[in-house]
Amino acid sequence: MQDQQSDSEQASPSKLKSALKGAASAMPLSIAVIPWGILAGSYAIEAGLDVIQSQAMSAIVFAGAAQLVAVGMIKSGVGLASILLTTLLITSRHFLYGMAMRHQMSPLPLRWRLTLGFLLTDELFAICSETKQHKFDRWFAFGGGFSFYLIWNIASAVGIFAGQQIPNLDELGLDFAIAATFIALVVPSIKTPSILVSVLVSLVTAVLCELFHIPGGLLIAALSGMSAGMLTAKLTHETHPNKTILTRPGDGL
Amino acid sequence: MIWLTIILMTVIIFISRYIFIEPKLPLRLSPSVVKFLSYSAPAVLTAILAPIVFIQENTLHLNLDNSYLIGAIFAVLLILITRNTLLTAILSMLLFFLIH
Numbered sequence: 001m002q003d004q005q006s007d008s009e010q011a012s013p014s015k016l017k018s019a020l021k022g023a024a025s026a027m028p029l030s031i032a033v034i035p036w037g038i039l040a041g042s043y044a045i046e047a048g049l050d051v052i053q054s055q056a057m058s059a060i061v062f063a064g065a066a067q068l069v070a071v072g073m074i075k076s077g078v079g080l081a082s083i084l085l086t087t088l089l090i091t092s093r094h095f096l097y098g099m100a101m102r103h104q105m106s107p108l109p110l111r112w113r114l115t116l117g118f119l120l121t122d123e124l125f126a127i128c129s130e131t132k133q134h135k136f137d138r139w140f141a142f143g144g145g146f147s148f149y150l151i152w153n154i155a156s157a158v159g160i161f162a163g164q165q166i167p168n169l170d171e172l173g174l175d176f177a178i179a180a181t182f183i184a185l186v187v188p189s190i191k192t193p194s195i196l197v198s199v200l201v202s203l204v205t206a207v208l209c210e211l212f213h214i215p216g217g218l219l220i221a222a223l224s225g226m227s228a229g230m231l232t233a234k235l236t237h238e239t240h241p242n243k244t245i246l247t248r249p250g251d252g253l
Numbered sequence: 254m255i256w257l258t259i260i261l262m263t264v265i266i267f268i269s270r271y272i273f274i275e276p277k278l279p280l281r282l283s284p285s286v287v288k289f290l291s292y293s294a295p296a297v298l299t300a301i302l303a304p305i306v307f308i309q310e311n312t313l314h315l316n317l318d319n320s321y322l323i324g325a326i327f328a329v330l331l332i333l334i335t336r337n338t339l340l341t342a343i344l345s346m347l348l349f350f351l352i353h
Binding site for chain 2: 024025027028049053056057060061062063066070074080083084087088091092093094095096097098099100101102103105106107113114116117118120122125126129130173175176177178179180181182183184185186187188189190194195198199201202203204205206207210211217218219221222223224225226227229230233
């Protein structure tokens, strides 16, 4: 794949700096994902996948929640169609991320789109949302996404080879790191009353969905929150502070 | 069969991540869709973090015995004061592991 922007191949100091900055931003999330990676690896072995299949789950599927659920379904002998439908339900939030990142990522050369598209996890979306207001930096995104990918795969490998020997991994409370990092990203983004409404509706809906074990709760909560925010902005005739950045010439109907 | 599952899952997940950043996809986001999507980051991130903070072992924990809730409140205060994402994440993790 040769694209016109061959200059982006050379790793100049500023690109390396951006990538390292991205890796640093993703670091709390990468740490938080370690126990889940170990779990994904050891659970795959336990379910009867061989070493290469177990690692391939993390290396090419690369989707924490979907991996764990699919491995559980393989283990209990559920059919392929059900596994794929469940995968689609769990992964559907990524459609939203892609749409939200369309303005930033679709103008990039193909190899960048493929790379960042493959790396577009919850975590990458989270750290990119922080810089979305400013200019999108592909190296920052790559550094964050790729460091996260490496740590997820190393953790999975540890789980594959040593998982059974590590007790009480889930009782460590490392998932708090996810909560803390997301709070640090969400709170500063609440710049208007409608965003506050959006966050509160999403919060309550997500908690209710989780308590009542409603499948697809994450997506339901997110869409409810987004709709509530939109509605609030309409009803209060709110003007968005970043309006100029959100629209691009040539877009829109 | 396991390999087929892995490969098809890879395809589904990659398409879900990639399709909307493909410029050839004939999709023009209208200003109201763009406005709607501008709420996606805070809404999705909140939807992921809220169950972690408020629910343990399938029960709602709204009291101050919940170290996740204490840590979360601390993180909110810290980010409002420092405006530094990384610092907030690290300091509130330290507090959390002290009290957990």
